[in-house]
Amino acid sequence: xxGRNKDPPCxxxxxxEPMHLPLGRRPGLRGSLYHRALLFALLGGGCLVGAxxxxxxxxxxxxxxxxxxxxxxxxxxxRPMDSLCPTCHGTTASAGHAFAGPVQTPLPxxxxxxxxxxxxxxxxxxxxxxxxxxxAFVPLFLIFVGLSVRSVVRPVVRLTRAxxxxxxxxxxLQVPEFGxxxxxxxxxxxxxxxxxxxxxxxxxxxxxxALDREVILHEQELSIEQQRRALLRRVLxxxxxxxxxxxxDLHDTVAQDLAALRLEIERLSRQPMAPAIAARxxxxxxxxxxxxxxxxxxxxDLRPLVLDDMGFLPALQWHLERVARxxxxxxxxxxxxxxxxxxxxxxxxxxxxxxxxxxxVVRHASADHVLVTVAFGKDSVALTVExxxxxxxxxxxxxxxxxxQHLGLCGMRERAQLLCGTLEIDxxxxxxxxxxxxxxxxxxxxxxxS
Amino acid sequence: MNPIRVLLADDHTVLRLGLRAFLEEQTSLxxxxxxxxxxxxEAVALAQSLHPDVLMLDLSMPGMGGxxxxxxxxxxxxxxxxxxxxxxxxxxYMRRLLEAGANGYLLKSARGDELLCxxxxxxxxxxxxxxxxxxxLMAHPEHSGDDTATSAEEAYxxxxxxxxxxxxxxxxxxxxxxxxxxxxxxxxxxxxxxxNLMDKLDIHNHARLVQFSxxxxxxxMA
Ligand SMILES: Nc1ncnc2c1ncn2[C@@H]1O[C@H](COP(=O)(O)OP(=O)(O)OP(=O)(O)O)[C@@H](O)[C@H]1O
Ligand SMILES: [Mg+2]
Numbered sequence: 320x321x322g323r324n325k326d327p328p329c330x331x332x333x334x335x336e337p338m339h340l341p342l343g344r345r346p347g348l349r350g351s352l353y354h355r356a357l358l359f360a361l362l363g364g365g366c367l368v369g370a371x372x373x374x375x376x377x378x379x380x381x382x383x384x385x386x387x388x389x390x391x392x393x394x395x396x397x398r399p400m401d402s403l404c405p406t407c408h409g410t411t412a413s414a415g416h417a418f419a420g421p422v423q424t425p426l427p428x429x430x431x432x433x434x435x436x437x438x439x440x441x442x443x444x445x446x447x448x449x450x451x452x453x454x455a456f457v458p459l460f461l462i463f464v465g466l467s468v469r470s471v472v473r474p475v476v477r478l479t480r481a482x483x484x485x486x487x488x489x490x491x492l493q494v495p496e497f498g499x500x501x502x503x504x505x506x507x508x509x510x511x512x513x514x515x516x517x518x519x520x521x522x523x524x525x526x527x528x529a530l531d532r533e534v535i536l537h538e539q540e541l542s543i544e545q546q547r548r549a550l551l552r553r554v555l556x557x558x559x560x561x562x563x564x565x566x567x568d569l570h571d572t573v574a575q576d577l578a579a580l581r582l583e584i585e586r587l588s589r590q591p592m593a594p595a596i597a598a599r600x601x602x603x604x605x606x607x608x609x610x611x612x613x614x615x616x617x618x619x620d621l622r623p624l625v626l627d628d629m630g631f632l633p634a635l636q637w638h639l640e641r642v643a644r645x646x647x648x649x650x651x652x653x654x655x656x657x658x659x660x661x662x663x664x665x666x667x668x669x670x671x672x673x674x675x676x677x678x679x680v681v682r683h684a685s686a687d688h689v690l691v692t693v694a695f696g697k698d699s700v701a702l703t704v705e706x707x708x709x710x711x712x713x714x715x716x717x718x719x720x721x722x723x724q725h726l727g728l729c730g731m732r733e734r735a736q737l738l739c740g741t742l743e744i745d746x747x748x749x750x751x752x753x754x755x756x757x758x759x760x761x762x763x764x765x766x767x768x769s
Numbered sequence: 770m771n772p773i774r775v776l777l778a779d780d781h782t783v784l785r786l787g788l789r790a791f792l793e794e795q796t797s798l799x800x801x802x803x804x805x806x807x808x809x810x811e812a813v814a815l816a817q818s819l820h821p822d823v824l825m826l827d828l829s830m831p832g833m834g835g836x837x838x839x840x841x842x843x844x845x846x847x848x849x850x851x852x853x854x855x856x857x858x859x860x861x862y863m864r865r866l867l868e869a870g871a872n873g874y875l876l877k878s879a880r881g882d883e884l885l886c887x888x889x890x891x892x893x894x895x896x897x898x899x900x901x902x903x904x905x906l907m908a909h910p911e912h913s914g915d916d917t918a919t920s921a922e923e924a925y926x927x928x929x930x931x932x933x934x935x936x937x938x939x940x941x942x943x944x945x946x947x948x949x950x951x952x953x954x955x956x957x958x959x960x961x962x963x964x965n966l967m968d969k970l971d972i973h974n975h976a977r978l979v980q981f982s983x984x985x986x987x988x989x990m991a
Binding site for chain 1: 973
């Protein structure tokens, strides 16, 4: 019977305690006769599935049976059961059963139960009969019954003990020798079962360990990536902050000084003086003017003050115009949707991506036009930079070659990712290039011009 | 003629002193510097107590900057003339300041005669715009909201046949590349039409292009 089980069992719920039901609880059940039955139950899909293995009712032997409720729960929870089986103790009292059945799940269970006085109907009948036969037969009969009880209980108790020991130690089940009867069969089946269970336990443990290692590796990778991102974000924001400060400083000091110096030279040159000196002063003034222009170019390259003073769109417009003017490209800025305020990180990052994209257009595209679109959605903002230049065949992002020589596109993508956004490159040779960035609008974005 | 009474506001002391000396030395315009401020707050206070004709105001100053001071003074001293004197050579700043109520915008890199010219213009009730920046402003005028139906028709009349075709396809939601292959022309051609027509219509927004196309009957009503 048990040999039919294909899958090695993984767990055994054991209920070896003999149950002593108070006989007085049920009217009509009196006497001290024990009825014994072995109950082997296999758990399948949450309900008890099995066949009757041994029964005091021979008609029920090997009949398919399904029992859920109490026993099933008990097995699932792995605790000894001490309750009445509704089928046996409800309407019709019947015999105890032993169940065994095909195992369809890796989690079968075995229940061994010594029931007492539950299916006492035959014994009660017998008792009545005995009373009529005569008191002299009673002791004899009792001795006979007692012996037969022992012959069944003993092996079960031993088997139970062995199973318990195996459970506790984790060692293979040492089956006592029982002979070739049903209990002996059962014991062998149990020991095969147990051996297979041990194997499968070991296998599971191996799998678990491998899985754990993988999870740990994966987590380490993840956290390295997160750390890299966090570091990059900090480096970039520190860099931006420094650039902003230097640009401000240049603007407020050097550039102002040069403007003051120029004014001073001009004042001086209004005094009556020798023509030669006047000419020298004019040169000096022009040089100062040029230095002033240079200082301003440097500070604007460092960080456009418009971005901080006026916000993202004016800065975009300003930069586009500046580049278009210098490079003789026609640029156009389109704004779609309801303009939403961008937080500082988003506006600086998008601006830098835009700068890089525009620089690529200037350096590589030979474009006549560049169309810049900023589209505000409900919770995202999209920046598109489209040129009508020569286009190119984009390499795999992050490929060795791409990383070696060309940092522009990678940097743009990195920055977009720092915003939890995306960057797409739509380019083909001869068909222009489009860079498309989408960044989420943060919930509490506030435009904060300084 | 009474001299123009000027209040100078700039946090850069050397520049402020140089400016004062320059204004007092020159002879072509009657100017009297009545006070100096080194920040926006001080400028607002002095403008209220000294009642100068013209405030020459720097933009970037610690604390209250020139833009805020302009907005504040427009409210408090409606008759005060404000001439911005700044290093910010970007048209966008000039636009913002003029919108906020400044009367003139001049760069610190300007020569002395330009400075006097600006001062005179502003004092006489005119507006002075830095010439190079004014040019940029003209090139990219701020669109002034939805135009009336008649001007939409007029603007539409200025478009070429090809531009109208392109406009229709843009309004229908096609990308530039799609339009190029639909019309079987180069991408550059489409871009030229696109930029031209948007400039002609002075519409730089997709939704408004669609509205416009519906208004002139290029697109059916949605
Ligand atoms: N708008 C464009 N039009 C045509 N080709 C482009 C465009 N943008 C990028 N490319 C091509 O893609 C390559 C990679 O661009 P990327 O910005 O990553 O590097 P780069 O500009 O060469 O160098 P840098 O690191 O200084 O930016 C460029 O060398 C160029 O061939
Ligand atoms: Mg590049």
